[in-house]
Amino acid sequence: MIQIICKSENYTYNVYHMLKAFYPSEEILSKMEEKASNYVMVLLPDGEKIPVGPGEVQNVAEDMDDAGSIEEKEMKYRIDVYIYRRLTEITGQSLAWGILTGVRPTKIAMKKLEEGWNQETFVPWFMDECKVSHQKARLSWEIANRERELLDRLDCEEGYSLYVGIPFCPSVCTYCSFSSGALADWKDRVEDYLEALLKELRFIGERSADRKLNTIYMGGGTPTTLTASQLDRLLTCIDENFSREYLLEYTVEAGRPDSITREKLEVLKRHEITRISINPQSMQQKTLDVIGRRHSVGEIVTAYHMAREVGFDNINMDIIAGLPGETIEDMQNTLRQIEDLKPDSLTVHSLAIKRAAKMELKDLDQDPDRISHTLSGMIREAAKAAEGMELFPYYLYRQKNIAGNFENVGYAKVDKAGIYNILIMEEKQSIIAAGAGASTKIVLKEPIPMPGSKKKKMTRLMRVENVKAIDAYINRIDEMIERKGEWLWR
Numbered sequence: 001m002i003q004i005i006c007k008s009e010n011y012t013y014n015v016y017h018m019l020k021a022f023y024p025s026e027e028i029l030s031k032m033e034e035k036a037s038n039y040v041m042v043l044l045p046d047g048e049k050i051p052v053g054p055g056e057v058q059n060v061a062e063d064m065d066d067a068g069s070i071e072e073k074e075m076k077y078r079i080d081v082y083i084y085r086r087l088t089e090i091t092g093q094s095l096a097w098g099i100l101t102g103v104r105p106t107k108i109a110m111k112k113l114e115e116g117w118n119q120e121t122f123v124p125w126f127m128d129e130c131k132v133s134h135q136k137a138r139l140s141w142e143i144a145n146r147e148r149e150l151l152d153r154l155d156c157e158e159g160y161s162l163y164v165g166i167p168f169c170p171s172v173c174t175y176c177s178f179s180s181g182a183l184a185d186w187k188d189r190v191e192d193y194l195e196a197l198l199k200e201l202r203f204i205g206e207r208s209a210d211r212k213l214n215t216i217y218m219g220g221g222t223p224t225t226l227t228a229s230q231l232d233r234l235l236t237c238i239d240e241n242f243s244r245e246y247l248l249e250y251t252v253e254a255g256r257p258d259s260i261t262r263e264k265l266e267v268l269k270r271h272e273i274t275r276i277s278i279n280p281q282s283m284q285q286k287t288l289d290v291i292g293r294r295h296s297v298g299e300i301v302t303a304y305h306m307a308r309e310v311g312f313d314n315i316n317m318d319i320i321a322g323l324p325g326e327t328i329e330d331m332q333n334t335l336r337q338i339e340d341l342k343p344d345s346l347t348v349h350s351l352a353i354k355r356a357a358k359m360e361l362k363d364l365d366q367d368p369d370r371i372s373h374t375l376s377g378m379i380r381e382a383a384k385a386a387e388g389m390e391l392f393p394y395y396l397y398r399q400k401n402i403a404g405n406f407e408n409v410g411y412a413k414v415d416k417a418g419i420y421n422i423l424i425m426e427e428k429q430s431i432i433a434a435g436a437g438a439s440t441k442i443v444l445k446e447p448i449p450m451p452g453s454k455k456k457k458m459t460r461l462m463r464v465e466n467v468k469a470i471d472a473y474i475n476r477i478d479e480m481i482e483r484k485g486e487w488l489w490r
C-alpha cells in the first residue's frame, strides 16, 4: 500500500495519478494534514519515503533558474516535478507522458499552436516542462496540427454536434464501465426507452432549428442492438427533426459484430450514415471469450465484409492494448488480421479499468514493469501497423487507471478522420446529448461561475447530464428535457 499525506487537497490529485501510473496495482490511500510540516509526504510500499518540503521545492526552482516567490499553481507544478524525479530514480522507470495526468495532453500543443509556436520550439519545451518523452511530444504536435485542420472546417460559434446514446449491448464486456445493460435484461423496456429518446430528440431539434448541425454520433452501448425497424424509427426521427445542410459526418457505432445484420446495415445506409465502427477489440478468440464478448473472430470478419458490400466506405475499428493474457505477439497477430481488412480508421485504446467494471486491476498482470513493457510494445506495433495502412494519428486522449500512463490514439486515412472524436477532445463546440447517461456540453459565449465550485472557479463549458439508469431516464424524461432547456441556447 502507498500513502499520501498532503497539506492541501490541491496537491493530492496529480500525485495520486502519478503514483498510480508507477505502481498500477498498489492500493493508494491519501489524507490531508493541514498542520503537516511537508507539503506532501509519500510513503512507498517498501518503507521508502518521499518528503516534499520547502527545501525540495526550492531545489526544483533552482534547476529552473527561477527561485522567486511561488504561487499556488507553480507550487503544485514543482511538487509534481520533484515527486516525478524521485519516482524515476527509485523505480528506474520513466513515464511516457511525464508529469501530465490530464486526459487531453494535445490541448497543450493546440494552445501553443494557436500562439504561433512551431515544432522546433514546442517539442523541446514540452519535454523539459512536462517531462514528456520525445516521441509523445512529437505525436502531440502532429495531432494538434491535424485537429486544427479539421476544426477549421467547423463553425464553433453557431455550429453544434448531436450525440445519441443507446445503452444496450448483446452482453456486457468485463472491462466495461459504461452504464450499458445486456439486451436480454432490458428487452421489455427497449420500446419505452426509444419513446423517451425520440421525445428528447424532437425537443433538441426544435430548439436548435436555427443552429448548424455539423456532426451526429450515435454510440452507447451498441446502437445496432436495436432491431432494424427500431433503428429505422430512430433515424427517421432524426431525419425529420434535424437539417443536414451543414452536416459533415454521421457516425453510428455498430460496435459489436454479434448485433450486426445485413438488414440493419441497409437501414443505416438508407438513412445516409457516413461512418460506422465495427470494433473487434482483439482478433484473438481466447481473449474475446475472456472479456465476455460472446462472438467469434469469424463474425467480425463477416460483419466487416457485409458492411463493405452494403456500401460503407468509412469504417473504423477499435482495438485494445493490454487485454488480459495477451502478449505483444497476440497484438501483432490481431494487427495482421486488421491489415487484411483495411479499415479506414483504427482506434487503439490502452486498457483502463474503472470502478464500475466487472474486471479489476487484480485480474491483470501485477508486475508494473511487465505491464508497461507489454503495453508500450503493443502501442508501438499498432502505430507501425497504422502507418503501414496509411492511417495517420489524428486524435489522442488518456484515461485514468491506465498502467504506465499510456493513451488512446485514433488513426485515420487523410479524409476519413472522425470529426466528432476531435470535438469531444477539444471542447470547442457544443455537443448536445440525448439518452441515458448522455452528457451535454454547452460552450457558453461568456464564462460563468462553475456550478457547485466552492472556489468560485469560472467556466465556459456548461455540462448538463442525463441520469444514467435506464429506468430513471425513461421515468424522468420530462425532467431531463426541462434541465437541458434551461441552457439551450443561452
Ligand code: SF4
Residues within 6 Å of the ligand: 168, 169, 171, 172, 173, 175, 176, 177, 178, 180, 220, 221, 222, 255, 256
Ligand atoms: S460493447 Fe462496448 S459498451 Fe457494450 S458492454 Fe462492451 S465495452 Fe461496454
